[in-house]
Amino acid sequence: MTGIYISSLISGAALGATLIIAIGAQNAFVLRNGIARNQVAVVVAICVLVDWVLIVAGGAGFGSLVAAFPAVTAIAAWGGAAFLAFYGASAFRTALHPGSLSEKTAGAPARFSGMSAAISATLAVSLLNPHVYLDTVVLLGSIAAQHVGVARWWFVAGACIASLAWFSALGFGARLLAPFFERPGTWRALDVVIGIIMWWIAAGLAWGQLS
Numbered sequence: 001m002t003g004i005y006i007s008s009l010i011s012g013a014a015l016g017a018t019l020i021i022a023i024g025a026q027n028a029f030v031l032r033n034g035i036a037r038n039q040v041a042v043v044v045a046i047c048v049l050v051d052w053v054l055i056v057a058g059g060a061g062f063g064s065l066v067a068a069f070p071a072v073t074a075i076a077a078w079g080g081a082a083f084l085a086f087y088g089a090s091a092f093r094t095a096l097h098p099g100s101l102s103e104k105t106a107g108a109p110a111r112f113s114g115m116s117a118a119i120s121a122t123l124a125v126s127l128l129n130p131h132v133y134l135d136t137v138v139l140l141g142s143i144a145a146q147h148v149g150v151a152r153w154w155f156v157a158g159a160c161i162a163s164l165a166w167f168s169a170l171g172f173g174a175r176l177l178a179p180f181f182e183r184p185g186t187w188r189a190l191d192v193v194i195g196i197i198m199w200w201i202a203a204g205l206a207w208g209q210l211s
Contacts (some may be wrong), residue, residue: 008151012158015143016055019135020166025201026132028194029125030167032045034174035190039118044045044171046122051136051163058141059156076210083128088198095191187196 020025026047033043126132140159147155180186 004151005154008147008154009158009161011147012144012155012160013162014158015140016159016162017166018171020163024131025087025129025198026125027170028197029087029122030170031174032124032190032194033118034171035177037175038173039115040174042115042118044121044167047126047167047171048164050123050126050132051167052160054136055140055156055159055163058113058137058139059144059152061141061145070146078206078209079128081202081209083124084198084202084205087125088202091191091195091198095188095195129201136179139203 001081030047032038034040136159144152144155144159
């Protein structure tokens, strides 16, 4: 039986990593704040906790419930599109007046005004995207259901481990990129890329609801 549990654990970690490690709004958000050393612990912790809640919900069988109410997905889609469009515009605006990591805080990119602002922004970028629910709750949940008994929760644990490892590496490991961001031009390039990602995803969400 131990072999089955380990196999389920590895399968969950592999699938979780596949779904999480992709260029998306949440990852771009974590990367930027990690490089800027901007409330990194708060941002990483919330991303991980949100992911865990959704993964466990999927493992518990809530995927079928979400699929039964398409209105929930539609509301999340429009809300997510609006938020990502706004965040993308903010990234482009910041790119016009980029900061740097040199000279301590002088000229540094805009930081959260406090922990509450960091929590609100991270929750928004994490939850206002229906793909998050489709990936973690519906898709991962449906595959978890194929694992019988305790093995299902080993699968869920594997996915949770992958989430913790990825967001921790992305947030806290981003500081290794700090030397490259001592030049305003590098920040400008990053913000332009983030703005494009945000607008691309926002357009995709809106188009999905209109088509």
